[in-house]
Structures are given as structure tokens and as C-alpha cells.
Amino acid sequence: MRIAVDVMGSDNYPLPDIEGAIQAAREYGDEVLLVGDQSTIEATLSKFDVNGLKLTIIHAEEVVTMHDKPGAVGKSKPNSSMHVGMNLINSGDAQAFVTAGNTGAALTIAMLFTLRRIPGVKRPALSSIIKVRGHQVILVDIGANTDSKPEWMAQFALMGDIYARKALGLQNPRIALLSNGEEEEKGNQAIRETHEILSTYPQLNFVGNVEPKEVLSDQADVVVSDGFTGNIVVKAFEAFGNALSGLIREELTRDPVSMLGGLLAKRAFNRVSKQIDPFEIGGAPLLGVNGVVIIGHGRSNARAIKNAIGQARLAVTGNIVQAIHDGLNVSQSMREDTAE
Amino acid sequence: MRIAVDVMGSDNYPLPDIEGAIQAAREYGDEVLLVGDQSTIEATLSKFDVNGLKLTIIHAEEVVTMHDKPGAVGKSKPNSSMHVGMNLINSGDAQAFVTAGNTGAALTIAMLFTLRRIPGVKRPALSSIIKVRGHQVILVDIGANTDSKPEWMAQFALMGDIYARKALGLQNPRIALLSNGEEEEKGNQAIRETHEILSTYPQLNFVGNVEPKEVLSDQADVVVSDGFTGNIVVKAFEAFGNALSGLIREELTRDPVSMLGGLLAKRAFNRVSKQIDPFEIGGAPLLGVNGVVIIGHGRSNARAIKNAIGQARLAVTGNIVQAIHDGLNVSQSMREDTAE
Numbered sequence: 217m218r219i220a221v222d223v224m225g226s227d228n229y230p231l232p233d234i235e236g237a238i239q240a241a242r243e244y245g246d247e248v249l250l251v252g253d254q255s256t257i258e259a260t261l262s263k264f265d266v267n268g269l270k271l272t273i274i275h276a277e278e279v280v281t282m283h284d285k286p287g288a289v290g291k292s293k294p295n296s297s298m299h300v301g302m303n304l305i306n307s308g309d310a311q312a313f314v315t316a317g318n319t320g321a322a323l324t325i326a327m328l329f330t331l332r333r334i335p336g337v338k339r340p341a342l343s344s345i346i347k348v349r350g351h352q353v354i355l356v357d358i359g360a361n362t363d364s365k366p367e368w369m370a371q372f373a374l375m376g377d378i379y380a381r382k383a384l385g386l387q388n389p390r391i392a393l394l395s396n397g398e399e400e401e402k403g404n405q406a407i408r409e410t411h412e413i414l415s416t417y418p419q420l421n422f423v424g425n426v427e428p429k430e431v432l433s434d435q436a437d438v439v440v441s442d443g444f445t446g447n448i449v450v451k452a453f454e455a456f457g458n459a460l461s462g463l464i465r466e467e468l469t470r471d472p473v474s475m476l477g478g479l480l481a482k483r484a485f486n487r488v489s490k491q492i493d494p495f496e497i498g499g500a501p502l503l504g505v506n507g508v509v510i511i512g513h514g515r516s517n518a519r520a521i522k523n524a525i526g527q528a529r530l531a532v533t534g535n536i537v538q539a540i541h542d543g544l545n546v547s548q549s550m551r552e553d554t555a556e
Numbered sequence: 557m558r559i560a561v562d563v564m565g566s567d568n569y570p571l572p573d574i575e576g577a578i579q580a581a582r583e584y585g586d587e588v589l590l591v592g593d594q595s596t597i598e599a600t601l602s603k604f605d606v607n608g609l610k611l612t613i614i615h616a617e618e619v620v621t622m623h624d625k626p627g628a629v630g631k632s633k634p635n636s637s638m639h640v641g642m643n644l645i646n647s648g649d650a651q652a653f654v655t656a657g658n659t660g661a662a663l664t665i666a667m668l669f670t671l672r673r674i675p676g677v678k679r680p681a682l683s684s685i686i687k688v689r690g691h692q693v694i695l696v697d698i699g700a701n702t703d704s705k706p707e708w709m710a711q712f713a714l715m716g717d718i719y720a721r722k723a724l725g726l727q728n729p730r731i732a733l734l735s736n737g738e739e740e741e742k743g744n745q746a747i748r749e750t751h752e753i754l755s756t757y758p759q760l761n762f763v764g765n766v767e768p769k770e771v772l773s774d775q776a777d778v779v780v781s782d783g784f785t786g787n788i789v790v791k792a793f794e795a796f797g798n799a800l801s802g803l804i805r806e807e808l809t810r811d812p813v814s815m816l817g818g819l820l821a822k823r824a825f826n827r828v829s830k831q832i833d834p835f836e837i838g839g840a841p842l843l844g845v846n847g848v849v850i851i852g853h854g855r856s857n858a859r860a861i862k863n864a865i866g867q868a869r870l871a872v873t874g875n876i877v878q879a880i881h882d883g884l885n886v887s888q889s890m891r892e893d894t895a896e
Contacts, residue, residue: 405702
């Protein structure tokens with residue numbers, strides 16, 4: 217397998233990106249294509265022992281930054297590492313592309329400039345895979361479509377279902393809709409309409425609406441939302457987690473007895489961190505574009521990049537692009553049959 | 557001041573509701589009207605020493621439960637403690653009503669059956685007051701209007717601003733809009749349109765969009781959202797807080813050293829709990845109905861009810877209903893002047 221990695225992606229690029237790529241090449245034995253500025257990559261690689269690893273440098277002249285406007289950068293920087301990396305999929309030189317860079321730019325470049333959509337996909341969607349207490353849940357959409365139409369969200373459910381089956385290996389994933397209450401009449405208009413559509417899909421194990429607490433408590437494997445709400449709920453989890461951990465850290469250092477308690481409980485805290493660690497998953501797919509693209513968090517460290525590459529391997533092995541293509545077209549013809 | 561309290565409201569009614577009312581009558585010296593089933597109230601009161609307190613029982617035959625449909629209960633239970641309590645405001649026998657009962661029912665009964673709207677208010681909104689690290693922020697709407705129109709949200713901002721000034725005593729409250737990014741072009745269509753409207757209000761200190769992390773970090777005093785997203789973000793904070801505290805508790809008891817650490821750090825954990833305790837605020841106003849109604853959490857304990865009554869006192873003292881009436885009409889005529 218050959219996986220292309222954007223080494224100009226993470227907030228602290230290129231070190232975490234390159235180090236993560238090296239770890240992945242070592243652990244998985246795959247060929248990893250390092251996409252970015254050649255001399256920067258060479259300088260960084262020289263610090264590591266990469267003997268025997270299949271690492272190839274692919275030069276890209278331009279870099280997409282977090283300040284680049286997603287709508288403009290596709291045109292203004294046609295030789296960015298994102299363009300070059302995604303085009304490696306088009307040319308057959310790579311089976312997947314991993315980036316921890318500007319998410320909006322990655323979406324635009326994938327959708328409009330390089331990979332484009334899988335035929336039949338109305339709108340690609342950004343997913344996030346959250347792991348709490350050992351259980352993984354895919355949230356989709358978490359930000360690609362701020363105004364999601366019900367028929368798009370119905371497709372997000374189908375794509376999430378296929379990803380859960382093919383890439384994550386679940387037998388009968390539970391598909392849920394994020395709402396403000398479990399009852400089917402809950403939700404805003406778009407969510408209520410999506411609920412109606414999903415109720416008519418016999419191929420889905422649709423378990424109805426879930427609230428945020430069910431997202432975190434193993435009540436669903438795929439949680440569908442509009443891109444606006446999905447983005448905010450993911451950020452709300454993160455924000456509250458950070459606020460609470462910050463408070464705990466502060467209060468544990470406020471008096472000597474608490475400080476000692478904190479030291480003794482260090483192993484327990486490490487076990488907690490491990491169970492809610494976003495870097496353990498590392499990245500999640502951009503569902504619906506015609507190629508495997510895994511998006512990582514800007515704050516990714518080397519381990520997160522390595523794990524994002526691991527996620528790319530799952531998506532490639534699961535043949536996810538073909539499966540979405542086939543799955544959506546089957547759903548489409550099933551609906552046409554029903555309508556006749 | 558006379559404040560009516562729904563003693564059939566909380567999940568564990570009537571004990572927390574009555575005990576909270578007793579605490580409030582003692583602490584504030586106000587007259588508290590206990591609204592609910594007379595014999596139940598008498599039986600509960602007999603367990604407390606209420607000598608010298610101004611407590612009056614107001615009998616109400618029916619009880620709204622969490623299973624009652626908000627849309628139906630207004631008609632089907634016209635003698636509920638919610639109806640009777642809100643009608644005490646209409647008759648001038650109370651200046652405020654506090655309930656920890658079914659929120660949707662309270663909204664419907666207030667809006668359509670008893671208090672109705674303040675003239676000029678398009679849609680009443682449910683607020684929540686979150687306190688983190690000593691800073692209070694009012695979120696509005698957190699669930700009254702799942703499909704909020706931009707002009708309604710603009711009014712939520714005005715009402716939130718007035719509440720922050722008059723009831724909470726802030727000089728120049730910072731008003732923000734909950735969105736998926738800080739830039740003004742972020743948000744779904746309704747949020748972008750609301751942003752445009754708020755930018756034209758000279759009377760508001762509008763600080764633009766905020767993400768969930770800014771809600772928790774003293775970047776705004778009033779955060780406006782549609783009722784769907786507001787409800788989900790509040791539930792997401794709560795869900796992640798509960799998940800994380802649960803994990804910490806579990807891991808602290810998994811080995812003897814961590815357990816000792818946890819015991820030594822108990823005071824620090826208590827200080828943390830106190831800083832994120834939802835019961836310290838107790839309740840928040842239903843903004844825009846023609847009377848002071850404070851809604852508490854179903855899980856309220858006695859202290860939460862007492863504090864919700866404290867919030868009602870602030871709203872009454874701030875003359876919040878008149879202030880919203882005047883404030884909206886000034887805004888209205890300012891806009892008409894500008895339009896000429």
C-alpha cells in the first residue's frame with residue numbers, strides 16, 4: 217500500500233507529520249509518500265534513522281496555511297502539498313492521502329480541484345471518530361456543510377454506515393440522528409425530515425434520535441448531524457473537557473495535601489487521559505470524495521499522524537470508495553423501486 | 557416580595573421544592589407561596605420547623621409530569637400547579653413563579669394559557685445561566701424555539717442584554733452569537749443573517765461570533781443561539797462533564813495508591829465541583845413572557861430551588877418585564893427612525 221502524507225499540514229509542521237510518517241512506515245511496512253517542500257523534508261529526515269523504510273519525497277512548492285481562505289486557496293495555490301498529494305491518488309501513485317492541515321481547504325481542494333465526488337454523492341461530509349471508554353462512534357457531518365439538507369444527511373447516514381462496516385469492521389452499526397431529544401418529533405425541521413427519510417431505509421439499523429450524552433455512552437456507532445451542529449457539539453465536548461481538566465489541575469496544586477494526592481493519583485489520571493485521547497484515533501475520513509482522504513487535528517503530534525495513517529489503511533483495505541459508490545447506487549435504485 | 561413556587565416540579569417533588577422554598581423564606585425573608593396539592597404540602601411542611609416564616613399554601617389539583625406532552629397539557633390539565641402559579645402573577649398575588657418541572661409545558665402554559673407574551677416580543681426564549689470559574693454567562697435560547705428565525709434571535713440578544721444589565725447588574729454586557737467559528741462569515745444561514753442584524757444595533761455591545769470554548773472562558777456575558785443548537789451545546793457540556801467525572805471516579809478506585817491519592821485530593825475535587833455546580837445558579841428566566849418565570853433543572857435539590865428563588869428575586873428587583881417591554885419598543889422605534 218502507498219499512502220501520501222501532507223508534511224506541511226499540522227500546526228507544528230513538518231516535524232510531527234514527518235515523524236508520524238516514519239513511525240507508520242516502520243510499524244505497517246507500507247510505502248509512505250512525504251508530500252511537501254523537498255529541502256525541508258530532507259533536512260528533517262536527516263535527523264532520523266530511516267534505514268530500510270519505504271519513504272519517498274514528493275516535492276510540492278506551496279503550503280496551505282490556517283489563514284488561507286478555503287474558497288480561494290484552491291485557485292491561488294495550485295501546487296500546494298494538498299493538491300499534489302490528492303493528485304497522487306488520481307494518478308494511481310497513492311491509495312490514500314492524510315493531512316492535518318486546514319480542513320476547509322482540504323475539503324475544497326478535494327471536492328472541486330482534484331478528487332471530486334463519488335458519482336451519486338450529493339455532498340461530501342467531514343467525519344470525526346470519537347473514542348470514549350473503548351467505544352468508537354463516528355460523527356458525520358462535523359463541518360463540511362453548515363446548512364445540510366435532509367437528503368444530504370440521509371446520505372451521510374448511508375456513508376457512515378458503510379464506513380463503520382467496511383473500515384471499522386462492525387457487523388450491524390447502529391445509526392442515530394443527533395437531536396435535542398430522543399422522541400421522533402424532536403429536532404429542528406431539517407432533523408425531523410431526515411428522521412422520516414431514515415425511517416424508510418430498510419438497509420440501515422436506524423435507532424432514532426440521540427442526545428449528546430448518548431453519543432458518549434455507546435448508544436450508537438454512527439451519529440448523523442448537520443455540519444453546523446456537529447461541529448459545535450464536537451467543540452463543546454472538547455471545550456468542556458479542557459475547562460474541567462484545567463480546573464482540576466489548578467485545584468490540585470493549590471494546597472500541599474491535594475498536591476500529594478494528585479501525585480499519587482497520577483497513574484489514574486494517565487488512564488483517564490488515555491481513554492479520551494483524541495490522538496489515539498488520529499484522523500477521520502472525508503466521506504464522499506472520490507479517494508481516501510483522512511483529516512487529522514491541527515494539533516496532531518507524531519503519534520496522531522501515525523494513527524491517522526493507520527485509519528487510512530483501514531479505509532483502503534475496506535475499499536471504502538467503491539463500497540460507498542455501490543452502496544449509494546443500490547440505495548438509489550431501492551428507493552426508485554419503492555417509488556414505482 | 558411574594559414568590560410562588562411550584563412544589564410539584566422537580567424530579568423528586570415535593571421534598572426538594574418545599575425544602576428549597578423554606579430555605580428561601582428564611583434567608584430572604586420574603587413570602588413564599590407553595591403551589592401544589594394542599595395535603596401533600598401540609599404533610600411535608602410538618603417535618604420542618606417553619607415558625608415565623610411567611611409560607612402560604614395555594615392548592616392546585618393537578619400535576620404536570622415529565623411525560624405530559626407540552627402541546628396538550630395546557631388544555632388537559634387547566635388546574636395544574638403551573639397554571640395556578642402563573643395565574644398568581646396575573647392576579648397580582650405573586651411577583652414571580654419558580655418551577656423545576658417540565659420545561660416545554662411551562663413554556664406553553666406561560667405563553668398560550670396564562671401570562672402570554674410581553675407586547676412586542678416575537679418569541680419567548682428559554683435561557684440558561686452557566687457559571688464557570690466565577691464568571692456567569694447567559695445562554696439564550698436553549699430550547700424554546702428549535703427553528704429560530706434571525707429576527708427572533710436578534711430579540712433574544714436584546715432580552716439577554718436587558719436581563720444581564722437589570723437582573724445581574726452588568727454595566728456593558730458583551731453579547732455574542734454561538735457559531736462554528738469566530739469569523740463573521742461562519743455559521744449556518746440563520747446565524748449569518750442574525751450576525752448582520754446584530755451588527756446594526758448600536759445599543760448592543762455585540763462582540764461577534766463565539767465557539768463553545770469562548771462560552772466557558774469569559775469572552776461573553778450573553779451568548780445567543782437558536783433553540784436547537786443552544787439545547788444541544790448545554791447538553792454536550794453536561795454530558796462530557798459527567799463522562800469525564802465518571803471516568804476519573806472509576807480510575808481513582810482501581811488501585812490502592814490512586815485511591816489514597818483521590819482521598820487526599822478530596823478537598824481539591826470539592827473546590828472543582830463548586831466551581832462548575834449547576835445548582836449554584838438554580839434556574840434561569842423564560843425571557844419574553846409577561847411575568848417573571850424562573851425554570852430550574854428537573855434534578856434540582858433544595859439548594860438549587862432556593863437559588864432559583866434567589867434568581868427570581870433578582871429579576872423582580874430589576875423590574876425585568878417592564879425593562880424588556882421598554883427596551884424592545886425603543887429598539888423598534890430606533891430601527892424605524894433609521895429606516896426613514
